[in-house]
Amino acid sequence: MRDFRDAKAMAQTLRESLTTKAVTISHSESLELVSRMLGVADWNTLSALLHAERRDIIAPIAKLKTSTTLYPAVPLRDLVPFPHATYPMFVGRESSFQSLNQAFEGGREVVLAVQREAGVEDPRFADVYEIGIVAxxxxxxxLTDxxxxxxxxxxxxxxxxxFAIESAAYWAEVVDISEGVARDARDVIRRIxxxxxxxxxxHGIMVPDIWLFFDQTRDPGQIADTVATRMKLSIKDKYELLATLDPMTRLERIEALLNRPQRTVSADYAATIRRALDHADRRRHQYATLEHLLLALTDDADASAVMRACDADLGKLRQSLTQYLDNELKHIVSEAGSAVPTQAFERVDQRAGLHAQEVGNPAVTGVNALVALFPETRSPAARMLAEQGVSRLRIDIARQPGKDKG
Incomplete structure (x- = not known):
């Protein structure tokens, strides 16, 4: 006769029987039904009973001689962890601390589970996502606090x-999962x-080792996880990447996130782009450079206000830019027709859209373009901004709520 120890087998039998009758229920729903059939309030309670039964036979953290393994666990409110990455975490919940103690006393491994809602103080199985990682x-x-x-x-x-609390600690019962067979992804990796x-x-992300990593690694799953770790995404977007098991599909989703459509361009910024091209055309320059763009930004309502808030002398900046364009770019004078933006110009324009998305602007503005110009550190435009004391940090300070924009 079956008892509570056979709950999972009973749940599977129940699902299969209902399927033959054209009734479909989820794995978690079948577990809840079997729990009530056995006279237990819910699956979390039954799961705790199962864990207690197992720990009468084996030591905590030991590998089960089945497809499942029992680990101490830590629920995470605002972090989605990935394999191949090192994470500093800050733990305040007593149950999480007890889990860490169990792990340090055992195999030094713990399951990191992602909470569905950060506000849940005492999560149970239904409050965490299905996919986590062993760390x-x-x-x-x-810490002092x-x-x-x-x-x-x-x-x-x-x-x-x-996933349940027992003996004041979180515990998770997990099974290893396959991530599929790695395929040749060189073209996608190159684009990413x-x-x-x-x-x-x-985004101002410091990744001193990432480019060497790309050169040395051809594992699409590992590359996808490494990039996903460093991207600034919502918990939902990051979890969807964690839960995408096929490495190639995960890479493709990351590429789609990197290529998200840019925000709508504001009317002022659209006029600024046209003005930059006009500065080049009037001088018969073959290319529109960052210096043409920065000169146009000095007349952009949003960008000029921020530069003045950084105490920049816009008159001197325009004079320096004009002298540079008239005297230093004679080698790109051409009769070929309209100016073409340089690759640097296009990079800045593209970054402006990403920055607008990051800060939540409904449309790309001249300020976004100004911020996007700073990574082009070798350009005369970036040097001239620095000479005027305009920096990313000062722009961020100038744009704080309540700050006088000038």
Missing amino acids: QLLELEP GTFRVLTRGLRRVELRG YQRFQDYTAV
Whole structure:
């Protein structure tokens, strides 16, 4: 006769039987039904009973001699972890701390589970996503405010089959999952490499080792996880990447996120772009450069206001730019017709759209373009801005709520 120890087998039998009658229920729904059939309030309670039964036989953290494994677990409110990455985490919940103690006393491995809602203080199985990761604990440091800083390294994806509190600690029952067969993804990797350079520049992300990593690694899954770790995305978007098991599909989703359509261009910024091209055309320049763009930005209502708030002398800036365009770019004078934006010009325009998306602007403005210009550190335009004391930091300060914009 079956008892509560056979709950999962019973749930599977129930699902299969209902399927033959054209009734479909989810795995979690079948677990809840079986729990009530066995006289237990819900699956979380039954799962805790199962865990207690197992720990009468085996030590905590030991590998089960089945497809499932029991680990201490930590629920995460605002972080989606990925394999192949090192994470500092700050732990304040007592149950999480007890889980870490269990892990440090055992195999130093813990399941990191992502909460569906950050506001849930005491999450249960229904409050965490199905896919998490097993992570290795590297360091545990107590902080003066009573919380703990934990350094972890992600190892691999797992599927959660249970999540509950027992003996004051979180525990997760998980199964390892396959991520599919890696395929040749050189073309996609090459495109992501190019787009990610602009993305990191726009978002001010420091990745000193990422380009060497791209040169040395051809594993599409590992590349996808490494890029996803560094992208600034919502918890929902990041979790969808974590839950995408096929490496090629994950890479394609990352490329789509990097290529998200730019925001609508404001009327003022559209006029600024046309003005930059006019500056080049009037001088019969073959190319429109960043210096043409910056000269146009000095007359852009949004960008000029921010530069004045940074104490820039716009008259001197225009004079320096005009002298440069008239005297230093004679070698690009041409009778060929309209000026063509340089690659640097196009990069800045593209970054402006990404920056607008990051800060939540409904449309791309001249300020977004001004911020997007700073990564072009070798350009005379960036040098002239620096001479006027205009920097990314000063722009951010000038644009704080309540700050006088000048």
